[in-house]
Amino acid sequence: MRGRCKQSPLNKKGYFYLLLMVVLCVMLVNCAGEDQPQAEGEKSELIQPAKWWEKLPRPIYATLEPVETSQKWFEVYRLIDNTYAIYEPYQFEEALSYLLVGSERAIVIDTGTGIGDLKQVVSELTDLPISVVNTHTHWDHIGNDYQFEEIACYNNADCIRRLQAGVGNAALQSSITGESLWKPLPEGFDPTTWSIPPMEPTHLLEDGALINLGDRTLEVIYTPGHSPGSICLLDRKNRILFTGDTFFPGPLYAHTEGVNIDHYMASIERLKSRLHEYDYLCAGHNDPWVKSSVIPRVADAFEEIMAGKGQYQEGDGIRRYYFEGFDILIRADMIKR
Numbered sequence: 451m452r453g454r455c456k457q458s459p460l461n462k463k464g465y466f467y468l469l470l471m472v473v474l475c476v477m478l479v480n481c482a483g484e485d486q487p488q489a490e491g492e493k494s495e496l497i498q499p500a501k502w503w504e505k506l507p508r509p510i511y512a513t514l515e516p517v518e519t520s521q522k523w524f525e526v527y528r529l530i531d532n533t534y535a536i537y538e539p540y541q542f543e544e545a546l547s548y549l550l551v552g553s554e555r556a557i558v559i560d561t562g563t564g565i566g567d568l569k570q571v572v573s574e575l576t577d578l579p580i581s582v583v584n585t586h587t588h589w590d591h592i593g594n595d596y597q598f599e600e601i602a603c604y605n606n607a608d609c610i611r612r613l614q615a616g617v618g619n620a621a622l623q624s625s626i627t628g629e630s631l632w633k634p635l636p637e638g639f640d641p642t643t644w645s646i647p648p649m650e651p652t653h654l655l656e657d658g659a660l661i662n663l664g665d666r667t668l669e670v671i672y673t674p675g676h677s678p679g680s681i682c683l684l685d686r687k688n689r690i691l692f693t694g695d696t697f698f699p700g701p702l703y704a705h706t707e708g709v710n711i712d713h714y715m716a717s718i719e720r721l722k723s724r725l726h727e728y729d730y731l732c733a734g735h736n737d738p739w740v741k742s743s744v745i746p747r748v749a750d751a752f753e754e755i756m757a758g759k760g761q762y763q764e765g766d767g768i769r770r771y772y773f774e775g776f777d778i779l780i781r782a783d784m785i786k787r
């Protein structure tokens with residue numbers, strides 16, 4: 451082996467450049483990782499089915515109370531008093547943000563893709579000061595953060611780094627081209643200059659922290675797994691849980707870079723152990739009002755997958771497992787045998 455080393459064409463400088471290239475490649479892979487917009491053509495049918503919008507509207511919306519605003523990019527629904535779901539049905543993510551109005555202040559939980567004018571929507575619903583709380587900092591949850599002065603996220607390095615990095619125009623293009631979009635972009639939106647600007651969090655949240663809005667309080671529940679800094683927010687008084695991407699009724703993203711399956715499963719178990727404290731889930735995508743009884747079934751689903759059971763389709767090493775009311779996307783190599 452030593453002899454072979456001597457014959458290597460690389461001198462010390464060569465090794466340095468090789469090492470540098472490896473480091474750069476690793477950085478590139480990480481940057482293109484979890485929940486970043488994907489280039490057109492890379493989207494698997496398993497992840498984004500063709501003509502996904504033909505299944506809309508989702509049945510739940512006919513049961514909710516619509517609220518008119520001037521911003522037609524969004525559909526707004528009143529879930530309970532002083533609690534609004536702000537939905538983006540025309541873009542594949544079907545992002546959901548929430549406005550919670552208390553007696554003293556209001557918060558927006560996540561700010562969607564950034565395509566529409568979210569600040570205008572919420573300012574038509576409350577006069578109180580509004581700050582942002584991010585369930586995590588993937589691009590489709592922080593798109594309009596920049597419109598607000600106060601931004602909170604979990605005190606986690608990955609979470610903070612994503613917020614500080616923002617997302618450039620080129621990386622966002624696949625989110626508004628091809629079949630990612632099925633209605634025109636809002637008036638005044640310029641796809642050639644659109645970006646998510648780098649931002650600094652103004653507040654860092656810890657597990658168990660209480661966010662006081664006056665007559666209602668939200669508890670931060672740290673639920674890593676989908677991302678290292680994911681949280682859920684419990685409105686105990688109103689018995690609702692804001693889940694971000696930890697749960698939504700669609701294909702849960704457990705396949706992307708940054709996912710930790712053990713942490714994800716432990717977080718779902720944690721939510722299950724607190725099931726007596728909430729009746730409904732307000733999810734980060736698709737459907738803003740889901741019965742909490744789904745949570746134990748998500749726990750069971752992960753267990754089934756890890757035990758080598760469950761129905762799935764596979765493509766490019768990614769499996770989509772099918773369950774009632776949700777699916778799970780996971781890489782085949784993440785499954786313990």
Ligand SMILES: [Zn+2]
Pocket residue numbers: 485586588676677695
């Ligand atoms: Zn996410």
